[in-house]
Amino acid sequence: MSLALAVAAGSEPIHWVDLGLKPYLFEIGSFQLRWYSLAYLAGILLGYWHIAKMIKAPGAPMAQRHLDDLFFYCTLGIIIGGRLGYATFYAPELWSNPLDLLKLWNGGMSFHGGLVGTVIAMWWVAWRGGLSFLRVIDYVAVVVPFGMLFGRLANFVNGELWGRVAESPIAWAMVFPDAGPYARHPSQLYQAGLEGLLMMIVMLTLFWKTNARFRPGLIGSVFAVGLGLCRFVAEYFREPDAQLSEFALRTGLSMGQWLTIPLVLVGLVFMARALVRPPLGSAKA
Template sequence: MLGLPYADLRYPNPLNIDPIAFHLGPIAVHWYALSYLVAFALYLALAFVRAGKPGYALSRSQAIEALIEGELGAYLGGRIGYILFYNLPLYLAHPLQIFAVWEGGMSFHGGLIGAVLMLAYTARREGLTLFAITDFVAPLIPLGLAAGRFGNFINGNLFGRVCTADFSWCAYFPYGGDVLRYPSQLFEGAGEGLLLFAILWGFSRKPRRAGAVSALFLVGYGLIRFTLEFIRQPDPQLGFVAFGWMTMGQLLSIPMVVAGGVLFYWIYRIAPREQLATS
């Protein structure tokens, strides 16, 4: 499942990063696992910058609770989403594989659904609206996604399609055959991570109507993911799922964009003007 990019990136200098960062006795600690810790640390650092300040709905303790509970929902939803969207026949035939989480298998879109459901519970318990939490949390997510994509790159999984002859930044991946492929994980990290973070962080610095930041996250992530899927290798067990060119990642991103667009329309065209709120 996991592998190492063969470090034949033609630009910049070749990389050769061992997927195992270090050992704690007999336990091998992988860079991919550390990327999750980096994601948590980035979330907390960014949350502490804003939490408790005027114009932001969550206190620091509420931000931590949202992280823990949202991450739990994301993990459960991500696993269930992968089973349902990406490999249901395998898990129906081998149900015990559902619990083999060390073998990988997570869906961002499933994780998003799980996180929203869990955050809805958090909001109700804390006496907040759902948008009060999701508008606060949304700008904090992309840098964690960037860390995860870099972990994918080090592991050599979720690699890109075969490079075109005129593209100068490609890599060999051990499970991608003896051909140069797009390092799509790095492009996704830059797009879903750095670019989306800059957009959301800047947008959320000023007071916005309740739900506007969440809507922008849905539209922004959906469009970026849909676009970058054109250079990402489709999942081998699925291939293209529609029209001979659409991947499952693209198919699942369309409802995100539609939902975000509908939410924007409702916020700015239908909802009362007094619903101006901040994240």
Template sequence: MLDYPRIDPVAIEIGPVAIHWYGLMYLIGFAAAWLLLRRRIDHGAPGWRREQLDDLLFWGAVGVLAGGRIGYVLFYGFGELLADPLSIFYIWEGGMSFHGGMLGVIAAMGWIARRQGRHLADVTDFIAPVAPIGLGAGRLGNFINGELWGRPTDLPWAMVFPGAGPEPRHPSQLYEFLLEGVVLFALLWWFSARPRPRWSVSGLFLLGYGVFRFAVEFARAPDPHLGAVAFGWMTMGQLLCVPMILGGILLLFLARQQPATETR
């Protein structure tokens, strides 16, 4: 068993102002995405200019935050929302959903595409390769906060998380960091380095994330107020990944019907 590194969730404290590691992880994710996409623009990403990137990431951040919060209360706290509709604004209590954040980003990218006169696929294929950076950074934030821990296990790398009882558990946040962050980023960055048909990069992102998240959910403890939501074993995270996997397969199939010259 490994010792859980008890890291202070507050990274920087200046007087009454406290900056938490979790918030810094969002900033790191967006900063890295900005740098890598700017690099692609400088190396000739078709149809993109530097000044358009700031607009793209700003509205992407709005989509992540708004969609993540709305998705959380709809998917994981709907009962609380019915009891207190204003709970959707209680962001200080925590609660963000990746699937909601993704829908928020898709909505924001749809607005950007219409505003700039682009095909939606050209926008989503452009940003999909850097999305795993933010996902991986967020999982590190979850690990530092000691939240979203795994199921009990006797594996040698198990950890006892504060607030999760005395049982050693899977460090499932690190599994997600590795798969949804490192592996998925490497796969998408490599795949998108060559011209690809429209929807192919977006489809690979949906499929890759869906499969990785579905698999890790077997090691991650289900939300205690939800438990299994289908078939006596499927978690809410897995249920929400099913349409992602199917959607990814569909987009990759549609992409195969197009010539490779239709790129992002």
């Protein structure tokens, strides 16, 4: 829905600038404590707290010392993997000046890159500690939606990664700064609801209300399939990155959608594997 269409329909779109949002909590001189940084911090700390609670339940595959290692290495995996993934899939020009890769404050993180970095970190901790890799993934998967929720809300507060132009009248269509005078889908909120809140409900329910944690790989595979499908749907409302608009038109899918396809396929394979194998002895008891 363009701005003209909204007016003709008798309703003004919401203007992001009128919401009084700003990308930082406070600033001191040239320093700004940005919401995006706080979103990462909140997701990691809340995830650490919740896994610490999870490993106290029966059947935990790790001890507190393993969780401490996970906290450190997964944080590195999220940051390094997310940045390198963004440079690889969305902004290859960053590789021509490696110093630009260090400028995290300029934004630019890839979920899929962060996912790969986190998986590598989990494999390292599991290998060093003699732990079940699949069960470590299951436990970490439960808390990933925390960070997804906070991250997408931070994207909205920053007024970035806006959605496509709304082609039909919707009451929540929004005009974003630097996105032209067009009313767009607030796709950041769609992703916060799907990838964050919905997946959080699914993951927490699976862990605390079922015996899914006694089937190695089941929770992690449900996360992969669910998140992949949520991201695939949300991408229909999200404006493709400017440098990849032609790619999306040429292939019919955005880069984000193409990257979710292998995620869903791998998730389905491990889901089938987890369901056909007998559960661990604790579940039988």
